[in-house]
Amino acid sequence: MQQNRTAMLDFLAVRGSDLVDAGGAPVRLAGVGLGGWMNMENFITGYPGNEQAIRRLMLDRMGREAYDAFFDAFSRDFFDEVDAAHLAALGFNSVRIPFNYRHFEDDAVPFELNEEGFERLDRVVTLLARHGIYSILDLHALPGRQNQHWHSDNPTHIAEFWNQRHFQDRVVHLWEAIADRFKDRPEVAGYNPINEPSDPTGEVLPVFYERLERAIRAVDPGHVLFLDGNRYSTDFSFLDARAEPMPNTVYTAHDYALPGITSATAYPGVTRGEYFDRSVVEQTFLRRTEYMRRTGTPIWIGEFGPVYSSDRSQDHWRLQLLQDQLEVYRQHGASWALWTYKDIGLQGLVTASPESAYLQLVGDLVDKKRRLGIDSWGGSDAGIREVLDPIDALFDREFPDYAPYPWGRQPHIAVLVRHILLAEPLAEQFADRFRGADLEQVRELAGSFRFDACDQRAGLSEVLRAHLRA
Incomplete structure (x- = not known):
């Protein structure tokens, strides 16, 4: 049975505006992102700051044996x-698998690739295939950091990847190896x-995409490329000078709807002075996918989805927003990957239980993160306005026109003050909680993320199940 389901998965290819299987039948990818696994993110697993920093601190507190035991069990x-099996039962046919380059390469020995990273990735690709589910391999954190935020494992606010050929060479080398590993x-x-x-310039990205496409195709001419837009996969203007899209390529937008990621209280309703309903959600989608529709290429929404509050009674309007997005995607023939599968309670279909050993250990620090607004995603600055208001006033007075890339002044200040300055000491406190844990304890902590130990967000699962079976 499992072998037959695996055998049902054909190589996919781009044909006009469709992804098609080996027989030429259109395939719509309906999937979910596996955030927090091979690319840990702070809001997904609870730590403050960026992944490499918390790993360094945890290794210091735990020692090598306990540290390795924890992360082996967590993986x-x-x-x-x-x-x-759960994803297959819901009706998903694809999973986007994000990973950090550090699983494959150490900065101390660049270009020397680690087999362990490939084995870890291969295990999950194989598990998914056994249940008839495609994988999309997503390099989520690049050497040098490809964007200005935590999810590229960035401890700063600078994306050095675009400034240094060394980092770009390493990414080409890594993708050549991945393509060779999975080409068949x-x-x-x-x-x-x-x-x-x-x-920030919009000039390096198109040149690098062309270089990367040539390198991957030289090793693996068959697999589809899914290429994100600039400015966090929302801007495709860098492609305007290109005569035609790359062959066998899908250009992918991310489509987070504003009411779902801010402190909105209703949908349909007013968020930040603008009324949002299904028609506005659709117009945003159409704007973000204009390049794909103009060039007649497939549409894949690589990330989208609301965040949820701790008050489950408020989930109903967020689920309505999700339903509207799913219906828009179906109407326009778009494939999609919801963010994200599993976490500690903000967005996941499956969430670690508040009673789990892990959240019993660090739950109060997760609350402290929330109070101080340390997480960018799903966080709020309401608790530290006495700190931020004087900074805003200073900029209003001294630098009123300052609007740094990519999102302007206020998000830039939030990165520097909340997500870096305040995250650093809290990361020390977080790591301290793991000091002295023995092998049995660390395996119990990691086991908090096992499916049978987790809770399910029932309303979200039901919306997805109903949509996927319709």
Whole structure:
């Protein structure tokens, strides 16, 4: 049975505005992102700051043996056979798998690739295929950092990837190796080489995409490329000078709807002075996918989805927003990957239980993060306005026209003050909680993310199940 389902997965290819299987039948990818697994993010697993910093601190507090035992168990428990079966039962046919380059390469020995990273990725690709689910391989964090935020494992606010050829060479080298590893694997729908690039000039990205496309195609001419737009996959103007799209390529937009990611209180309703309903959601989608529709290429929404509050009674309007987005995507023939599968309660279909060993250990620090607005995603600055208001007033007086890339002054200040300055000491406190944990304890902590130990967001699962079966 499992082998037959795997055999059902054909190589996919681009034909006009469709992805098609080996027989030429259109395929719509309906999937979810596996955030937090091979690319840990702070809001997904609870730590403050960026992944490499918290790993360094945890290693210092735990020692090598306990540290390795924890992360080995976490890697297995966060996604295993039962998780793949659950996604198949809901009706998903694809999973976008984000990963950090650090699983494959150490900065101290660049260009020397680690087999362990490939084995870890291969395990989940194989599990998903066993249940008839395609994988899209997503390099989510690049050496040098391809954008200005935490999800590229960036401890600063500078995306150095675009400034240094060395980092670009390493990414080409890594993708050549990945392509060689998976070139004969039809269960891989394709490669998503750079998550949410944010090239301030807009000039390096198109040149690098062309270089990367040539390098990958030389090794693997068959797999589809999924290429994100600039400015966090929302801007495709860098392609305007290109005569035609790259062959066998899908250009992918990310489509987070504003009411779902801010402190909105209703949908349909007013968010930041603008009325949002289904028609506005659709217009945003149409704007973000204009390049794909103009060039007659497939549409894949690589990330979207609301964040949820701790008050489940408020989920109903967020789920309505999600339903509207799903219906818009269906109407326009778009494939999609919802963000994200599993976390500690903000967006996941499956969430670690508040009673789990892990959240019993660090839950109060997660609350402290929330109070101080340390997480960018799903966070609020309401608790530290006494700090931010004087800074805003200073900029109003001294630098009123300052609008740094990519999102302007206030988000830039938030990165520097909340997501870096305040995150650094809290990361120390977070790591301290793991000091002295023995092997049995660390495996219990990692086991908090096992499917059978987690809760399910029932309303979200039901919306997705109903849509996927319709």
